[in-house]
Amino acid sequence: EVQVVESGGGLVQSGGSLRLSCVASGFTFNTHAMSWVRHLPGKGLEWLSAISRSGNTTFYSDSVKGRFTISRDNSRNTVFLQLNNVRAGDTARYYCAKSPLGVVAFFDHWGPGAQVTVSS
């Protein structure tokens, strides 16, 4: 069974940092691109970042470029999202999502999410 599970969420002060992790199982991790998507409270879904199956290529939305960094460790079936210089507007539930292919496309499996709350 395909599973992705996020961890590392919590309360962080404005301007602070946090690292989210996502551990995957049930599929050949190094053959799939992975992404992070967040759900802002009272709003919709926002794609944030994606990484190729090898980790050599990364993509970012304009809203997080320069502040967030995506990476992966294929030996541990894990993808990370480093959040730096967080703001109140980053308060959201963060989801790790798997693409069905080696390239980022749509997202066929999602984790339960990790809550990030930014305090001032």
Add this chain to the structure above:
Amino acid sequence: DIQMTQSPSILSASVGDRVTITCRASQNINIWLAWYRQKPGEAPELLIFRASSLKNGVPSRFSGSGSGTQFTLTIASLQPEDSATYYCQQYNNKWTFGQGTTVEIK
């Protein structure tokens, strides 16, 4: 960036009704569109990809159509478990979600 606009924002219907949600892209995205359902308190789940392909295991009451800039998601016979927010997402050029359509059961 490609903008995705869904309509309506909120929809109220009865069990058994046929429901249609529309998604419009700000530029041509061919058939590179997916639909998701997000039940309250849960993660999104993929329903349809490539505009009209149903993901394995998704009930056949769900269907998708369209190409270019206009797309629709249809629920042939609304069920109580379909009370959720539905999102379209384009993957022609980077990745963008629509703002969501909330489906309520009367």
